Amino acid sequence: MTLADLQPKIFQEFHHILKTGRLSHAYLFSGNFGSYEMALFLAQSQFCENLQDSLPCGQCRECRLIAERDFSDVKVIEPQGNVIKTDTIRELLRDFTRSGFEGKSQVFIIRDADKMHINAANSLLKFIEEPQSSSYMILLTSDESKVLPTIKSRCQIFRFPKNQEYLKNRLEQNGLLKAKASLIAAVADDEASALALTEMTKFDDLCRSLEKFIAGLDKDPDQSFLQVTRLASLVTDKAEQDLAFKLLLVMLGRTRQPRQVTKVYQARQMWLSNVSFQNVLEYMVLE
């Protein structure tokens, strides 16, 4: 996998930014699709000993240490549990100020930045407003709406859209049949979740059952009802049930049944407001 395949447009933009030496001090990368890889790549670009056309080589000692997250001037912060603590950010900023005085270049990457405690986010603001000349901060989030507006307005924002075609090819290279690869590529949010779905043992059963459920909707309600029971025992937790809705939408979208697509949206809304999965599927058949 290369970033140029994963996010061709963003890759080109950053190539240009690096060539012209215009890297900003604070970025917000929104979306999971290659954003972390891009952040590490930019970090490598600041330390690589063998830059090629302004791009890091990926092979030298510096590049490798950064990729292994074992390089002292590139720090990656992640939530512990469900939150990034204020102390973690304060300590990070202290380290940075110290090295800043020594004139060293530094990059820090904060994953799931939306999980920063509000005090942590506030202590970052000062850093963003008065950056050291050679320090860079890259915030990553999969939910931009949860990032404080004060932070967002001070960062350059790049959005990393899902690259479905890339995912599909990647899954086919892994030996998946075309049809399954394209289905998984359509429902997965990113590469990791796509690969997880290929390992999901009940995935094929689930798809077969959903297909029968859909086929019965207009012609044979009894068949659909039969599948409701089957589906309810097959997908028991919320994440799996959500996957079932996503699959339904993709499958119905392909068979061009707009009326049924609307029903799935309604059913999902009911499910989100705590009507059981089984009941909302029954509603779909009865409606």
Ligand SMILES: [Zn+2]
């Ligand atoms: Zn290198």
